[in-house]
Amino acid sequence: MILQGSCWLVTEGTDAIPLNPGDVVFVPHPRVYVLADDPATPAIDFDPVASDESPVDEVEIPGHGAVTETLCAAYYFDRDRVHPVLDELPxxxxxxxxxxxxxxxRGAIELLGTELAAPRPGGAVIVPALVDTLLVLILREWFDEHPATGWATSLNDPAILSALRAIHRRPARPWTVENLAREAGLSRAAFAAKFKTTTTMPPLTYLTWWRMTLAARLLRTTGEPLRTISARVGYASEFAFAKAFKREFATSPRQYRDRRSADRH
Incomplete structure (x- = not known):
């Protein structure tokens, strides 16, 4: 987000983009990019060092010329389980x-800027929430201005969206194509065909994908027993859950948890 001044965003494979105050740029895929006063200016490496353990910090890069001020945020995703909507973005x-x-x-950016400019009690809760909100607003605005294609078309389809919401809200329910079709208000055949056309996968395949995504997150971020995680994602037995998880990740839930824990340390 450009708060003051102007610059260019230069990244491999795309034309250089001029940025002005109020512009917002989101880079959804892992790639190197450069912010420069001019596309022809050689890039200068720098290594920002945080002053403390806070997720919020200020970095100043000295130099000659006009001042450009930006507000930057980063989102950390498990690249093995990125949602298709993000994968399909430019x-x-x-x-x-x-x-x-x-x-x-604009309102969210202004509120975030206010919180960062004058830290107050509660800021540690407000700032991350606003940063998460920015991602949703950026995607919403983008899809409002650019015709949705691929997986994103499901976001504008009330029937498919109803089924997706049902899966997301109640992943542990013993869903079938028939009761998902009822959530969507369609016949079984019409729903199955439409869901696959829109999301590129059959309904129960997506259900499994979502359950395993949730399970992986719980294994990474909680110490819950495997039997508890199994039940939370819709499996009646730990054995059935472990079998499904290994089919998806080529490793057992316990090994996955141990490896991710070792990676963090």
């Missing part, structure tokens, strides 16, 4: 500033 999402556009996004 290399760079650029939302230029313009009067009357992106009002909600």
């Amino acid at each position: 290399p760079v999402l650029h939302l230029p500033s313009a009067p009357g556009r992106h009002a909600a996004l």
Whole structure:
């Protein structure tokens, strides 16, 4: 987010993008990019060092010329389980500033800037929540202005969206194609065909994908017993859960947890 001044975003495989105050850029895939005063200016490496353990910090890069101030945030995803909506996004999402556009996004950025400029009690809760909100608003604004294709078309389809919400809210329920079709308000055949066309996978395949994604997150972030995680993601037995998990990740839940724990340390 460009708060003051201007610059160019230069990244391999795309044209250089001029950025001005109020512009927002989201880079959804792992790639190297450069912010420069001019596309022809050689890039200078720098190593920002945080002053403390806080996730919020200020970094100043000295130099000559006009001052450019940016507000930056990063999102950390498990690259093995990135949702198809993110995978299908272009290399760079650029939302230029313009009067009357992106009002909600501008409001969130202004509120975040206010919190960062004058830290107050509760900021440690508010700032991460606002950063998460920014991601949702950026994607919403992007899809409002660019015709959805691929998986993202499901977000504008009330029937498929109803089924997805049901899966996301109640992953442990013993879903079948028939009761998901009822959630969508369609016949079984029509729902199955439409779901696969929209999301590129059959309904129960997506259900398993989502359950395993949740299970992997719980294994990484909690110390819950495997039997508890099994039940939370819809498996009646730890054995059935372990079998499904190994089929998806080529490792057992216990080995996955141990490896991720070792990676963090």
